[in-house]
Amino acid sequence: MKITFLGAARTVTGSCYLIEVGEKKMLVDCGMFQGSKLVKAFNEKEFLFNPGDIDAVVLTHAHVDHSGLLPKLVKEGFSGPIYCTKSTEELCSILLPDSAHIQESDAEFANRKGMRAGKKFVEPLFTVDDANRALKLFRVKDFGKEFTVIPGVRVILRVAGHILGSSFIEMTVTEGDKQTRLIFTGDIGQPNQPIIDDPSKLPPADFVITESTYGNRVHEAYDKEGELANIVNDTVERGGNVIIPAFAVGRTQVLLYYFQKLISEGKMPEVPIYVDSPMANRATAITLTNPEEYDEEARALYEMQGRRLVAMHNLRFTATAQESMAINDTPGPKIILSASGMADAGRILHHLKHNLWRKECSVVFAGFQAEGSLGRQIIDGTKKVKIMGETISVCAKIYNMKGFSAHADKEQLMAWYSAMPTSPKAFFVTHGEIDASLALADELGRKLGTATYVPHFGDTVEITGTEWQVHASEIVQAEPAALELKGYLQGMERDYLLQRSKIEQIVTRDASKADMVRKKMEKLRKYMEDLLKDI
Structure with missing residues (x-):
């Protein structure tokens, strides 16, 4: 074999x-x-x-x-x-x-x-x-x-x-x-x-x-329900929106489960919650119709709520692009869950474009952000990002809730x-x-x-x-140039990881230096991508 x-x-x-x-x-x-x-x-x-x-x-x-x-x-x-x-x-x-x-x-x-x-x-x-x-x-x-x-x-x-x-x-x-x-x-x-x-x-x-x-x-041992409630309460008090780039399958459904629990316990206000992703809408429907895979707690809730896992009056599912665009015109604080989870495509880009520059808003990342994704750039602390061809300042509060992985x-x-x-x-x-x-x-x-x-x-x-x-790998053995490039890129990757760890130390001491290092990292990443194009 x-x-x-x-x-x-x-x-x-x-x-x-x-x-x-x-x-x-x-x-x-x-x-x-x-x-x-x-x-x-x-x-x-x-x-x-x-x-x-x-x-x-x-x-x-x-x-x-x-x-x-x-x-x-x-x-x-x-x-x-x-x-x-x-x-x-x-x-x-x-x-x-x-x-x-x-x-x-x-x-x-x-x-x-x-x-x-x-x-x-x-x-x-x-x-x-x-x-x-x-x-x-x-x-x-x-x-x-x-x-x-x-x-x-x-x-x-x-x-x-x-x-x-x-x-x-x-x-x-x-x-x-x-x-x-x-x-x-x-x-x-x-x-x-x-x-x-x-x-x-x-x-x-x-x-x-x-x-x-x-x-x-190691996932941090902390009260993620409490932190989620605090984020929502703080943002609502500032009059802003909570934007959550959420994976359509899995993460969206877990977050809805937590929001329902927090509202029922009186720990967060009953603000409008929008699930703005046709895929997440359908994935949620599939989750709600497969109770045989629930754990004991979810099965008990499912039966108690009349064979419904999620039952919130403030929950809205949007279908069309017009409905999606209208969300940001709706007055008052709200929670918006939208795909993709790494913020690299989909309707979430529209919501980030409208909210990322607003200091009263919050953006919550509740999952892994791969190298090179927009989500990774934001949680790494970049001050400006390009979204849909437009440069957007990052002024909203950024949260990286790793406990939801x-x-x-x-x-x-x-x-x-x-x-x-x-x-x-x-x-x-x-x-x-x-x-x-x-x-x-x-x-x-x-x-x-x-x-x-x-x-x-x-x-x-x-x-x-x-x-x-x-x-x-016979692929690498057959192409000496590929082997050389592979070693070079791996060396650059190690340098990149080292720079990333330095940022975590620098950012607490001198934000201006952190920005300088981030710019160098971005240049390094683009250089690596350009190398690949030339192969």
Whole structure:
């Protein structure tokens, strides 16, 4: 058996693992790369396999960094089954067509602009038709029930507790008289988060392919409900709006759950709450109609409120663009939740443009912000940002509420792995920025005494039973220039991380120097992106 790491390798997004067993091939996840232009450029590259040769896909969950390139896979020849849970299929039915619409719109805009400059015609990465064809290939499987994916490969989907429908994959591979047990974690949720069940216990495994999004961090133990109430109360007192860039799937529903709780307990005023995202509207509807995935507390509330999880009179869902634009013309303080969660696209840009410059307003980030995203720039303290072609001053109060993350942190992951009946032979640490992946790999090796490896893009591990061997990326080996550039960019990445840590120290002492360092960081990031364009 071979596993090739074709995404989320020393970066957070683009999860994709190619598994070869005999003559058969399958994928675990086929995600889109998100963040800076440097990272997004990978979406445009050809797959490092023939999509028509892939026999099946197993999908951990619906987030587009795990599912987003499935339409491209189908467009280029894949026609096999895509296995996932019921809620994952339902969420993908809104996420994939929406992503395709963005691809079509971006291509149309580029072509209108490019025609005037005499540039080549731009094809969308994939279309809505491609997304709909992909959705027809989905095959729903229940949690906890074993099924065969390809000959010799049996899979059980277990509760991952990340978002509705999310699973980690328990895989058993049989080759001749050799058997290998593997875990692909996908994204693992925090225990005790609202609405959905905690991650299931891990079964024995020989190898674990683990995420590491928060592999070098521990979520702060603080009263996040109290902080959320304080932010709302303070902003309302100033007469401003609370703007929340919220991921349409997962984060929006959790925030609504908390707002309902705080209002019912009299801890915050009943100001209008707008969910301004067609995708979030539909995702919320899916969440509200899948009570079988609720935890005990959510099920009790669901029954008490007449089989409704969220029942607030002040809650408004907007559908049209006209309704969205009218929100900022509505007098009085309000709460606006809008996608995207990293503020790099969607209606949230419109709301930031109208509120970010107002000192009476607040902007609350309640989730991970990838390198290069607008959200990351704002929480890193930049004083001006460009939104929809216009330079906007950052005068609103900025909050970064990390406690709302849907990802388990380092200690939670370590506790989860430490409870395994036996330690694996090795952990392959993926889906994290390089500092997070390396930190978690080091922690796993020291605390559990197991081998660890942080793969590069294109690396392959060959497994026979419980024996394993890593083969370095043939892509890099075949292109010495690429190897040189890779080392150079990694060196720049380390410098960038160092500068970022310096900012945290400087900003408390001298804001003018912090601005100077931030400008240098921005120049460094743009330089890295320009290098990629020249390849």
